[in-house]
Amino acid sequence: MTDASDARRLCAFVIASGVATALLFVVVGLAFDLQTYGDGSIFSYAVAVQDSWAFHWRNISARAAVYLLNVRPGELVVGLTGSPRAGVFAYGLLSFSAQSVGLAATFALDRTPARRIFVFACASTAILCPL
Numbered sequence: 153m154t155d156a157s158d159a160r161r162l163c164a165f166v167i168a169s170g171v172a173t174a175l176l177f178v179v180v181g182l183a184f185d186l187q188t189y190g191d192g193s194i195f196s197y198a199v200a201v202q203d204s205w206a207f208h209w210r211n212i213s214a215r216a217a218v219y220l221l222n223v224r225p226g227e228l229v230v231g232l233t234g235s236p237r238a239g240v241f242a243y244g245l246l247s248f249s250a251q252s253v254g255l256a257a258t259f260a261l262d263r264t265p266a267r268r269i270f271v272f273a274c275a276s277t278a279i280l281c282p283l
Contacts, residue, residue, distance in 0.1 A: 163271050170274020173281045174251040187244030199226040199243045200236035222246045251277050 181187065188196045198204030204223050226243030230236055255273055262270040 166271050167274045169278035173278040174255050177251055177281050178248040181248035182244050187247060195223055196240045199223060199239045202227050202230050251281055
């Protein structure tokens, strides 16, 4: 085997590990309702009662992007379906998908030789996401 062949296989393994971890993060997070534990529980509660702005966000202007991209869509799902569980699921799906979206954006934008930035992003996801 050549060094180039070994390097290509290592890159392929790192990419596969990163993508698999990012996707597994979504599945495990939603399967075990992890959005209802720890810091996520306050957001899940706010989504379920459809009053997250008054409940949690009114004094935290720096979190506006999270509100618009994760929490508000969850509230809209509750409003459309009448199901707090569906809204919390939508919030969790959006929250846990951030790694996958980040990897997809990195893949699309990386123009380095052998997509080195994407490989490092996959390694980072595979190593840090489970923590």
